Each structure stands twice: as structure tokens, then as C-alpha cells.
Amino acid sequence: MADRVRAKKSLGQNFLVDPNLQRKIVAAVGASPGDAVLEIGPGQGALTEHLLGTVDHLTLVELDDDLADRLRTRIEDLPGTRLIHADVLKVDLPTELPRWEETRVVGNIPYNITTPILFHLLERPRPREIVLMVQREVADRIVARAGTSAYGALAVGVQSVAEAEFLFPVPRKAFRPVPRVESAVVRITPHAPPRLPKEDERTLRILTRALFQWRRKQLQKTLREHPDLGPLPREVVERIGRDTGFDLTRRPETFPPDELLQLARAIH
Secondary structure (H helix, E strand, O other), rough: OOOOOOOOHHOOOEEOOOOHHHHHHHHHHOOOOOOOEEEEOOOOOOHHHOOOOOOOOEEEEOOHHHHHHHHHHHHHHOOOEEEOOOOHHOOOHHHOOHHHHHOOOEEOOHHHHHHHHHHHOOOOOOOOEEEEEEEEHHHHHHHHHOOOOOOHOOOOHHOOEEEEEEEEEEEEHHHOOOOOOOOEEEEEEEEOOOOOHHHHHHHHHHHHHHHHHHOOOOOHHHHHOOOHHHOHHHHHHHHHHHHHOOOOOOOOOOHHHHHHHHHHHOOO
């Protein structure tokens, strides 16, 4: 299926043509014959070819009309394999994949919609594991630790509901056409069962978004003035500081996810 369709810039397509890296990514998924796998954006089938026949259930989600047609022809006689011709952001994955919470997800996804796809996958209920190739800068932001320049709302959003691991870099020359940016593969393993109640997740998400919109401000100022947080009266902010024991003159990037969760609970 390789090298048959010209990449479409409008869809952010860059095809992985290095066979060694194709095999390395599929190996990182770690799927065995009884597993269910979802591949997002299979494109010309670079990863698909290494997955076919190795798992009991393989689902492909492809938006591009030409690529979907070619994939459909390739898999039409293969049992346990199906194609969903759609935008993955519009697919109700738990409904379409009955074994969703056991499913392993893999994909070389368009870099311009990485974050929406990632958070779509991390909506409840969540899959068993996610292995994605993303822009190197985004990979660094996903796994970043508090206190580093890459740490922000993306790291908190992922790490509060899953374990995030940087696996390996992928050079630009592994693709056709050659992209302008470096890439990397990350593994995200959702907490199972979820460690946070739904309400805590929602409150933490609102707090995190507000704090990192104003990441240069001290936390106490954001709590008192950001419209998404009330804003909160000064006496309430002072009480939150006493209850948590945190120095609220710190800036958001110094708070790891567990401390932000304590703040979110104190606010709620």
C-alpha cells in the first residue's frame, strides 16, 4: 500500500516510510493475538501491514477518501478487521468498539490536531493503552515534569488521568514528504480503574486551563481575578492557602498534578 497516494497538506499527511521504525512502533504497542487494536490515520498502511493477522480485532479509522478506498480493498476479506471511514474526532469510540476499555490504540496522527485527538481518547471510558507518534515538542510537553519549561496544561491533563512515557525519537527523514519538525513516539497508559472521580477531573481541568492561561502570574492573583474561577474573593483564596498549606505566591508551573488536584478540591 506504500507510495501510491500523494500526501495532502490540508490533512497534515506525512507518511512513515522507514520499515524499521514501522516495526519498532508496532512492537511498542505490544499487542498479542487476543487483543483489540485501533489504528488512527493508517494512511498508506505503514503500520497496518505489520498489524494485519497479528490480533483478533483490528479497527482502522481513516478520513482521507482515496486512502480509505485502498485500505478497504486491502482488508475486505480479512476476518476481524474493519475500516471506519470518518474523522476520528467525530467517532463515538466506546460505541463503535465494544471492547474499548481493553483496546490498544496506535497512530501516526496529524500534528495539527494532536491535542484534540489525545483528549478525545482520554474521555471516559478510556482505552487500555495509547501509543502515538507526535511532534517532538508535543511529546516533551506530554511527559514534562513540574518546574520545567515544557510543563503546562497538556502535561497536567494527561498525567492526572494516565501514566505518560517518552519512548523514542523519530527523525524527519523517516517520512515522505519530509516534515519540518522532528517527531517522537509516546506511550500513554490510562489509570485503570480511574483514580479520580469525574467531578474532580472536571474541576481540575477548569483550574488547570485558567492557571496556565495566566502562567506568568502568581497563583493567588489568578484565583482572585480569572473569570473562569469565579473570580474568588480574597478571603476565600486565603482560606484555600491555609487549608492546603501551599504558598500561593508560586506560579502554576511549579505545581505538580497532585498538588493542583488538592487546590481544585479546596476550590470546589
